[in-house]
Amino acid sequence: MIIKYGIDASMAARAIDAAAAYATGAGLRMCIAIADESGDLKAFLRMDGAPKLSLQIAQDKAFTAACFGLATHGWYDFIKNDPPLLHGVGSIPRLVIFGGGFPVVVDEGMIGAIGVSGGHYTQDMDCARAGLAAIGARVE
Amino acid sequence: MIIKYGIDASMAARAIDAAAAYATGAGLRMCIAIADESGDLKAFLRMDGAPKLSLQIAQDKAFTAACFGLATHGWYDFIKNDPPLLHGVGSIPRLVIFGGGFPVVVDEGMIGAIGVSGGHYTQDMDCARAGLAAIGARVE
Amino acid sequence: MIIKYGIDASMAARAIDAAAAYATGAGLRMCIAIADESGDLKAFLRMDGAPKLSLQIAQDKAFTAACFGLATHGWYDFIKNDPPLLHGVGSIPRLVIFGGGFPVVVDEGMIGAIGVSGGHYTQDMDCARAGLAAIGARVE
């Protein structure tokens, strides 16, 4: 059998709150999504004024990160010298290859993912890391 | 121009918390979605153990309620003696005709909607009403 | 070769204006879509306050009417005693089986369709007929 560990609602809410608090402090307006270990949406918040397109991108970043257990910002280095991948990833629904999606990794393994969208991806990454730190998850 | 009023992140979080607290007290596990006045997702929570199919249903209930400003449980009475509608609504994406979706109506008008899924729809409705009451919205 | 006749932009605009004027006079708020003879969107208007779900339904009614050259309200009588169809049409994307979609038929044949959504389908039908009449198309 396979034993799976998934992020619970309380952890998800704390991660969102911390990411949103960081964003507020930095003057940013973000969409923040938490997925569980299977990539399904666990919790979500669209901060007031966050751009609409970020609604889906935040969810897709969390989905991408959960689906491979890898941060989304790692994808570009992985594919940049591999033209079929570099030009092919655009056709894969929900795969995001820029920063802002991170797996939520704890001692038991990967229990979910966080995805943030609303600023430049480096800002998205900072917000997501604040969310990870708040729940004791590994911060890359 | 058209002036619109939308639910803010703080209200959305309070509605979800209250709906989830009610569900916990009743031994239920729900997905709870808040949409804004245009039907876009504003906040979401999947309580631990809530069924996966409810992920989308909760969001669709909120969407349906926001799209017409009507509670989803009102649809069946409206269409039950109107065969073309009764048999035709199945082809409309995201339209939910059983209970658990309510518009969020305040003095300024309809500012969003709440959708709850995870139990029988009468239980979903009770949880949603707890969410509405917590933010001072009209409870049908 | 196949010769096709399609509604032009001017006719489409006149049909929308007439349908909208009728709706305004009746205190209704509608989404009004015109498709060409191939089912592609030709023109569209969401009247102020028209429900969001009607955005897609109006377009789908016009699409359905153009795709078969039949008014959408004719579908139910056609399928009501044929259970596989009656219960199967719900799975067909964009097929609407209640009123509000009409083909635009002139001497040259079917040149497009109009779809209206926002009220009960009988109201939608009245608005659509006003649009048809304004451009000299056949009114069923």
Next chain:
Amino acid sequence: MIIKYGIDASMAARAIDAAAAYATGAGLRMCIAIADESGDLKAFLRMDGAPKLSLQIAQDKAFTAACFGLATHGWYDFIKNDPPLLHGVGSIPRLVIFGGGFPVVVDEGMIGAIGVSGGHYTQDMDCARAGLAAIGARVE
């Protein structure tokens, strides 16, 4: 609560008429879409002879412009030296990074967007600007 201002049907129609008149004068055939402040379609026209692929592109340009409040032609400069974005945007549904989509910005803020497609994007931009000018919106 969040207060939002949306473009109304009359403004939308005037913007389309002006963009279409400009296109006619320039010998162009365009699809012209107006979205409201939340990105939903408000009005649309496919001029006679406008290419079919432009149907969706025009709507997506308006959607993209409304979703961030930015003109679509600004995206390429923003991402051209940022390879993860340059190669990553292809996976984002409805995001258009070439010209022809503009937010509709008035004193009250961003109330919607216009998207034009049918010529080279520089021609699309000229038509869209004619639409913006006709309703007193900011022209970049």
